[in-house]
Amino acid sequence: GDSVTQMEGPVTLSEEAFLTINCTYTATGYPSLFWYVQYPGEGLQLLLKATKADDKGSNKGFEATYRKETTSFHLEKGSVQVSDSAVYFCALSYYGQNFVFGPGTRLSVLP
Amino acid sequence: DTGVSQDPRHKITKRGQNVTFRCDPISEHNRLYWYRQTLGQGPEFLTYFQNEAQLEKSRLLSDRFSAERPKGSFSTLEIQRTEQGDSAMYLCASSLFGTPYTGELFFGEGSRLTVL
Numbered sequence: 001g002d003s004v005t006q007m008e009g010p011v012t013l014s015e016e017a018f019l020t021i022n023c024t025y026t027a028t029g030y031p032s033l034f035w036y037v038q039y040p041g042e043g044l045q046l047l048l049k050a051t052k053a054d055d056k057g058s059n060k061g062f063e064a065t066y067r068k069e070t071t072s073f074h075l076e077k078g079s080v081q082v083s084d085s086a087v088y089f090c091a092l093s094y095y096g097q098n099f100v101f102g103p104g105t106r107l108s109v110l111p
Numbered sequence: 112d113t114g115v116s117q118d119p120r121h122k123i124t125k126r127g128q129n130v131t132f133r134c135d136p137i138s139e140h141n142r143l144y145w146y147r148q149t150l151g152q153g154p155e156f157l158t159y160f161q162n163e164a165q166l167e168k169s170r171l172l173s174d175r176f177s178a179e180r181p182k183g184s185f186s187t188l189e190i191q192r193t194e195q196g197d198s199a200m201y202l203c204a205s206s207l208f209g210t211p212y213t214g215e216l217f218f219g220e221g222s223r224l225t226v227l
Contacts, residue, residue: 004153032214043115043218044154044202051214089153096142096208098167099216101153 002027004090004102012108013080021075021105023064023090031092033057033066033073036101038087047075047088080109113137115219117203123225124193132188132222136205143186144216145178146202154202160186161208193226200224 007022025033035047035057048057053068062077073090090102116135124130136143142161146154157176158168162183175193180186190197200223204216 034214036216043220044204044216045218046215049214091153093214096206096214098156098159098169099144099154100156101146103151103153 002031002092002100004092004100006088006090006102006105009087009104009106010108011105012110014110015082016079017109019075019077019080019084019107021088021090021107023073023075023102025071025073025090025092027071027092029094030068031094033064034091034093034099035062035064035073035075036089036091038089038104040086044089080107082109082111085109115203115205115217117201117219117222119222120220121223121225123227125227126195127192129189129191130193130224131190132201132203132224134186134188134203134205134219136185136203137207137217138184140205140207140217141183142206142208143180144204144206145186145188146204148200148202148221149198157188190224193224195226198224198226 003026032051034049036044037047038044048059050057050066056065064075087104087106089104093099118133144159145157148154160180175191178188200221202221204218
């Protein structure tokens with residue numbers, strides 16, 4: 001079945017450092033890809049998405065590009081802030097059916 | 112607050128007891144999802160509804176689990192004869208499926224179950 005793999009955390013960075021969180025997927029078709037974020041004490045919320053190959057999703061300075069050839073959707077941010085400390089989940093879905101989530105990557109940003 | 116709400120937020124029960132969780136989605140949302148999350152893992156799909164119809168149920172879901180959405184609004188998830196392995200956070204999410212489709216799920220804060 002379909003699956004999502006993420007780099008293991010926790011990831012600890014200093015403020016203003018560059019962030020990459022790797023995400024790769026296994027899919028039988030061509031799903032939409034998502035990054036969700038969970039801030040401490042809050043529910044998961046959508047960070048960004050891409051619906052087809054070569055699409056780039058972006059939000060709040062974060063970006064990810066749907067790469068069909070490498071089955072990847074890596075999350076990047078040029079300069080992280082303390083407020084970006086959270087758990088990040090990569091996910092896939094076929095048109096709103098069963099969403100498959102990765103295990104999550106915890107990010108801690110130190111001042 | 113017009114977000115997704117779940118009740119109760121915490122439930123402690125003894126093995127063998129039945130428990131029920133309730134989810135109230137965002138009012139105009141026609142899709143409602145249940146997920147289970149254990150420590151250090153991502154959400155694991157359980158089932159989802161479109162309006163009152165249950166469209167998909169995980170093959171991993173035991174017969175002890177049942178979910179309903181009787182009027183296409185709130186939903187309940189019941190676990191019968193709980194086992195210690197059922198201890199987890201149960202997440203509810205809702206979305207508006209239509210045109211244009213955004214693919215965004217709105218999650219509640221979850222109901223944490225502890226089975227002793």
